[in-house]
Amino acid sequence: MTITVLPTGVSPADVHTVARSTARVTLAPSTLDAMTTSRDIVDRIERDGRPVYGVSTGFGALANTFIEPERRAELQHALIRSHASGVGAPMPREVVRAMMLLRVRSLALGRSGVRPLIAQSLVDLLNHDITPWVPEHGSLGASGDLAPLAHCALVLLGEGWVLDKSGARLDGGEALHRAGLRPIELSSKEGLALINGTDGMLGMLLLAIEDAGHLFTMADVTAALAIEAMLGTDRPFLPELHAIRPHPGQAVSAANIHRLLQNSGVMDSHRNDMVHAVQDAYSMRCAPQVAGAARDTLGFAASVADRELASVVDNPVVLPDGRVESTGNFHGAPLGFAADFLAIAAAEVGAIAERRVDRLLDVCRSRELPAFLTPDPGVNSGLMIAQYTAAGIVAENRRLASPASVDSVPTSGMQEDHVSMGWAAAVKLRRVLDNLTSLLAVELLAGVRGLQLRAPLTPSPAGRLATAAVERFAGTPGPDVFLAPVLEQARSAVAGRSLREAIERELGPLL
Missing domain, CATH: 1.20.200.10 (Fumarase/aspartase (Central domain))
Structure with missing residues (x-):
């Protein structure tokens, strides 16, 4: 079975299917168009030098800290690493898969300003049955499920941990290599867009x-x-x-x-x-x-x-x-x-x-x-x-x-x-x-x-x-x-x- 993510999102049945099986996920062409249009706006803001939260500033209590253009990619990677700070037993595979599909859905709505590459990279994890190791404790449901989503995003960077089929913990970079996938480099706002939202609790x-x-x-x-x-x-x-x-x-x-x-x-x-x-x-x-x-x-x-x-x-x-x-x-x-x-x-x-x-x-x-x-x-x-x-x-x-x-x-x-x-x-x-x-x-x-x-x-x-x-x-x-x-x-x-x-x-x- 293949689940197609549209710019209007997904259904509950889609979430159940992807979470509890190995159904494949694809992005509709219209979804790619919506994300491209949204990303063009972020790129224009960067060129104009306007201060925008999460694009040219720090996060949370550091929202008033201006980030120089040459350090904004570093900012996004640092965000993912610092927020992947959960502890405890790993969440079940079905929860993590539901969470990843819902993050794809969120990006596909075309309001996050990310390149289509970001959503496709999450889709690749789902289609290769790569399940990030997401600890039970870490989310307050504040800016959504920051820590759990950061543990998912960290694997996209070739870092973090993956839940092996046996239940053991595997290096994220090694999991990507085995699947023939390559780590991605984040651009402005993309780290924030990967972790800000209610996808874990909704899943x-x-x-x-x-x-x-x-x-x-x-x-x-x-x-x-x-x-x-x-x-x-x-x-x-x-x-x-x-x-x-x-x-x-x-x-x-x-x-x-x-x-x-x-x-x-x-x-x-x-x-x-x-x-x-x-x-x-x-x-x-x-x-x-x-x-x-x-x-x-x-x-x-x-x-x-x-x-x-x-x-x-x-x-x-x-x-x-x-x-x-x-x-x-x-x-x-x-x-x-x-x-x-x-x-x-x-x-x-x-x-x-x-x-x-x-x-x-x-x-x-x-x-x-x-x-x-x-x-x-x-x-x-x-x-x-x-x-x-x-x-x-x-x-x-x-x-x-x-x-x-x-x-x-x-x-x-x-x-x-x-x-x-x-x-x-x-x-x-x-x-x-x-x-x-x-x-x-x-x-x-x-x-x-x-x-x-x-x-x-x-x-x-x-x-x-x-x-x-x-x-x-x-x-x-x-x-x-x-x-x-x-x-x-x-x-x-x-x-x-x-x-x-x-x-x-x-x-x-x-x-």
């Missing part, structure tokens, strides 16, 4: 939005399994009950759960039993209200990301009329707020799932299932400690749900006296979603164990398919086994698409 947010959309659907699946196993009722999920509280996400989740519970011998066994058919616990009955609110939060985050994808976030910007103006568009507040809000929502989807797991395991509340979902409780502990694991993850997600975007720390001699912390917000959102995957994996295993223990009652078609999928790696209820590998397989079932696709082939698309 992480776009990837998180895709992951969260799938996980929220899988949360409906695991909730339905747990409700069915606990002899819950499907009546709270009737569409007319959600039409009278018209939150769109709630209606979608309710429709999913209601459809997943149909044609169930387990449900039919107690449909007219007053003990089971009046009111279920909140964690069962209110599943659509929580997961639905998370879906609506996801919709908000997606709208923010879409607007940012259409935005010019460089500083200064080169306007078509020849002006070069300083802006604050690099500030990551919109993305930081969205990432924090989505992390809160995802944490709650996991928290309510853990409550259903606890209920399934409790012999006093599980409606006659054996304690801890083992047929021989006492000698065997079943899923007792799996719920401990889930509880610990819920506690961590509560800590991670504390917003990063309110934690500004002034920098650069008080020139950058309010920063967004958008990078930190996006990093912890990724951790929350990874944790949510684990929580849903525990619920998937517990829900299937509960349905297995309801035999000879037959589960719903969705329950049957989930049971078949889980039995392939977890077997049937019996003596205790080494549970960690089973939970890893359950994580793969939740994160992957096979189980969902099997259910959708049977029931139609889940939303």
Whole structure:
């Protein structure tokens, strides 16, 4: 697959594809024209000798320091080297690739004043699957993601580090040499244009939005399994009950759960039993209200990301009329707020799932299932400690749900006296979603164990398919086994698409 970058930018799907595969990237001819026109304006400013931030001056608190023409290329190289000052473990390949594509997108909009060579050099890294080593810590989301983007740009100069296929660290110059690429020399403004913007936090947010959309659907699946196993009722999920509280996400989740519970011998066994058919616990009955609110939060985050994808976030910007103006568009507040809000929502989807797991395991509340979902409780502990694991993850997600975007720390001699912390917000959102995957994996295993223990009652078609999928790696209820590998397989079932696709082939698309 080839992704073409236009002067209008790229789509979320383009970012997902390039980040998570080896899709090739090309620059449209119209993109090259837009960048050339923008660069001509910068060259004219240089010839005229006008003082312009980032072209003929220093940066940040040094913005009033005039730089002589003969030292302006040196200025750009020094900027990249000094700003590549991150520390910590390297960011994953998908994050770095998303960030590089988005920096290409930013340059392609024709407001950065760089030569087409600069964007093409980033494209060359992507097409040769060269992933710069970008440490986790360094960005405040102030002038965007300065340090992470500088670590990417440093490789273009034949310096810095690259993430080897094995996970080891390789010299950037050596990586270019192996790929048959040559280091580039920067001209005025080009170093600044390579590092000023929100590309890292936006890339992480776009990837998180895709992951969260799938996980929220899988949360409906695991909730339905747990409700069915606990002899819950499907009546709270009737569409007319959600039409009278018209939150769109709630209606979608309710429709999913209601459809997943149909044609169930387990449900039919107690449909007219007053003990089971009046009111279920909140964690069962209110599943659509929580997961639905998370879906609506996801919709908000997606709208923010879409607007940012259409935005010019460089500083200064080169306007078509020849002006070069300083802006604050690099500030990551919109993305930081969205990432924090989505992390809160995802944490709650996991928290309510853990409550259903606890209920399934409790012999006093599980409606006659054996304690801890083992047929021989006492000698065997079943899923007792799996719920401990889930509880610990819920506690961590509560800590991670504390917003990063309110934690500004002034920098650069008080020139950058309010920063967004958008990078930190996006990093912890990724951790929350990874944790949510684990929580849903525990619920998937517990829900299937509960349905297995309801035999000879037959589960719903969705329950049957989930049971078949889980039995392939977890077997049937019996003596205790080494549970960690089973939970890893359950994580793969939740994160992957096979189980969902099997259910959708049977029931139609889940939303």
